[in-house]
Amino acid sequence: MPEWRVPVDRHGTRHQCPQQTLRIRHLTAIVEPSPTVRNRSTQGEAVALQHEVITPHRSVQSALRVLETVARHGTGVTATRIARDTGLPLDRLIPLLRMLSSEGYVEQLTDDGTRGAYVTGETLSRIGSTRDHAEALREKLQRTLDGLRDSIGAAVYISRYVDGEVRVTDFAAGPRTPAVNEWVDFRSSAHASAVGKSLLTQLDVNGRRDHLSRHKMARLTSRTITNEQVLLNRLASQPATVPVLDLQEYAVGTVCAAVPITAGSAVGCLALSLPVEHAHRLREAADTLNRGAAPVLLSLAI
Structure with a gap:
């Protein structure tokens, strides 16, 4: 399993330091498509529906980059800065941030001076706890x-x-x-x-x-x-x-x-x-x- 280090205080003052940095190891490789999954263009009889073309693994790769960036800025980071650090255009980043917020991985600060900045969310903080790591993962998935x-x-x-x-x-x-x-x-x-x-x-x-x-x-x-x-x-x-x-x-x-x-x-x-x-x-x-x-x-x- 990857190792996580997360801020403990979600609402108090945050100080960026190595101990509070979220570390994501090997996750980009984890969500790469398997070499046995091939791109195919012929529609089989088994599927006759029109559909939306969505590639979940690409969204997850981008989401992990966003989480890494948010974790590096313990006191909060704006969407503009996240876009600059990750190279993601805002029209792709904003839906990702919305999804990460709804899942509890990030949250927006409301304090004056940091309003709108993103920080690590409660779900990610709990998953980062060594004691509750496995249980938190199971609960989050469910x-x-x-x-x-x-x-x-x-x-x-x-x-x-x-x-x-x-x-x-x-x-x-x-x-x-x-x-x-x-x-x-x-x-x-x-x-x-x-x-x-x-x-x-x-x-x-x-x-x-x-x-x-x-x-x-x-x-x-x-x-x-x-x-x-x-x-x-x-x-x-x-x-x-x-x-x-x-x-x-x-x-x-x-x-x-x-x-x-x-x-x-x-x-x-x-x-x-x-x-x-x-x-x-x-x-x-x-x-x-x-x-x-x-x-x-x-x-x-x-």
């Missing part, structure tokens, strides 16, 4: 997922490809946003689920073939693809920036979407599920999911 669930109106999931298997590691659901019923183990149904297909698109061809050789492509619904070559062609034609869909391929009555959240060589995705009667919301929900990927990836990267 809060981010809960907020995304509420903004989309759908259950959301984080899934990773670990040791050759699909694993759902975190999720947020509720009475009005029920989680999908895992009636078939997700590890055995990557060929049908949005989560599985999103993870498979991030592998190279040999990795995909290896996975499919270990897991039979069973027909789970009438819409499930069971022909290996057809699936491989669909995966190869899937644009990296387009949400992958599951239109009742895993389970009758459920539609899903997933977007990659690539962190270095790790393979992961952020997904949502909706009852089929809400399928008309899938396009809008998938775009909101895509926009929400940057805060989630930032929670994973810190």
Whole structure:
């Protein structure tokens, strides 16, 4: 995990010193896209939605540069100075600062003389605590997922490809946003689920073939693809920036979407599920999911 050093007093006078400097190590490398994630221009049949093109890892790289800059100025730093230090234009910086403020990573001072300047926020200060570091990270990630669930109106999931298997590691659901019923183990149904297909698109061809050789492509619904070559062609034609869909391929009555959240060589995705009667919301929900990927990836990267 990266090491953080943060100011303890968020509201009192801040004095810049080495002990109060936030140190972010290797995080830029952490959020670089995996070399197995390729740029693709052909739209596959699996995804027929128009969509917003959003690249979460680039937003996170920029956000980390902003956090480094804010941390170096313990008494506060203006947006203009941040723009100058990071090289980010203000029209890109302001939305980033808005996102970082809403997530609690930075906050604006209101005192006379420093009004409008940005300082390290409470969330980042807590994450920087050695005693509470792991717990704070877990809580922050869960809060981010809960907020995304509420903004989309759908259950959301984080899934990773670990040791050759699909694993759902975190999720947020509720009475009005029920989680999908895992009636078939997700590890055995990557060929049908949005989560599985999103993870498979991030592998190279040999990795995909290896996975499919270990897991039979069973027909789970009438819409499930069971022909290996057809699936491989669909995966190869899937644009990296387009949400992958599951239109009742895993389970009758459920539609899903997933977007990659690539962190270095790790393979992961952020997904949502909706009852089929809400399928008309899938396009809008998938775009909101895509926009929400940057805060989630930032929670994973810190």
